[in-house]
Amino acid sequence: MLKKSLLALAVSSIGIMSLPTLANTYEIDTKGAHASINFAVKHLGYSWLTGRFDTFSGQFTYDPAKPEASTVNVTIDTTSVNSNHAERDKHLRSPDFLNVEKFPKATFVSTKIVLDDDNDEFNIVGDLTLNGVTKSITIEVDKVGEGKDPWGGYRAGFEGETEINMKDFNIKMDLGPASQTVKLELHVEGIKK
Template sequence: MKKTVIAAAMLMLAPQAFAAPETYVADTEGMHASVNFKVNHLGYSWVAGRFNDFKSSFVFDEDDAANNSVEVTINTNSIDTNHAERDRHIRSDDFLNVKKFPQASFKSTSVTKDDDDGEYTVKGDLTLYGVTKPVEFEIEEVGAGKDPWGGYRRGFEGEMELKPADFGMNYDLGPAAATIYLEFHIEGVKQ
C-alpha cells in the first residue's frame, strides 16, 4: 500500500507530457503548397491565378494555439494568370509594381483556435505594395501524418479577403473587382 502511495505521488509531481511546438517549412518544391487568388471579372466570372515563387514556414502547437505562428514571403514577379499580356499589366505600376515592390509578405501576430469547429483565426501584418496593414482570416487543418519518405507533414488551407485600394493600388477595374480573395494551401514538412 505504501509503495502505491509513493508511486502515485511521484507521478503527480512528474512534469506533464505535452507536445512541444513543431516547426514546418512549406513544400513548395514538390508543389504541395500554393498561394492562389481570384478576382471578379465584370461581375460575370472570375480571373484566377497564383504566385509561382513563395516561401512559407509555420510553428504548430497542438496543445496551445497561442504558440502557433506563420510567415509567408511572395515573389510578386511570379504572378501567373495563364495570360502573358495580363500578367505583364499586373506586374506594372498600375498594380503590383514588381520593380519597386518585389516582395509581398505576411507575418502572424496571433493565432487562436475556435473550439466549436476546430478552425483557427490568424491575425497578422500583410505587406503589399510597400504598405503594411493588419489582416485577419480563418484557416483549418486539412490533415497531418507520416509521409512515404520518413518525414512528417501537416497541411492547412484558408482564404483572406483584401481590397487593393487599402494598400494604395488605385487602378479602377470597377466595383466587382474591388476585393481580391487570396487562397492558401500550405503543406509543411516538419523540421
C-alpha cells in the same frame, strides 16, 4: 541517502513533466508543389479572373495541443504572379497593380491565433505587406490533417481563405466596384524540420 535520491528524482521528474511542450517548426513544401497561394477577382463584375503566385517560401510552428501558440511567416515573390495570360501578367506586375519593380516581395507575418469552435479551425491574424503597404488581415483556417509521410518525414496541412481590398494596399487600377475585392485561397502543407 536513498530517500533523498528518490525525492530528488521525483521532484526533477515533476519539473520535466510540467515543462510546456514546444511547437514543431514546419517548412512549407513548395519544392514538392504541395502548397499554393491563389487569388480570384471579379473582372468588371462579369466573370472571375483567377491566378496564383508561383514562387513563395515560409514556415510555421504548430502544436496540436496548443494551436493558439502557432506562428506563420511567408514571403511571396510578386514577380511570379501567374494568371495564365502573359500580357495580363505584365500588366499585373506594373505600377497599376503590384508594382513589382519597386516591391518584388510581399510578406505575411502572424501576430496572433484565435481559436474557433475546435482546435482544427482558427483565425490567423497577421500583417500583410503588399505594394509597400502593411495592413492587418485575418485568414480563416481549417486543418486538413497531419501525420507521417512515405519518405520518413512528418507533415501538417491547412487551408485558408481571406479577402483584401485592393485600395487598402495602394493598388491604383480601378475596374469598378465589383472588382475591388480580391479573394485569396491558401493551401499549405509543411514538412516538420
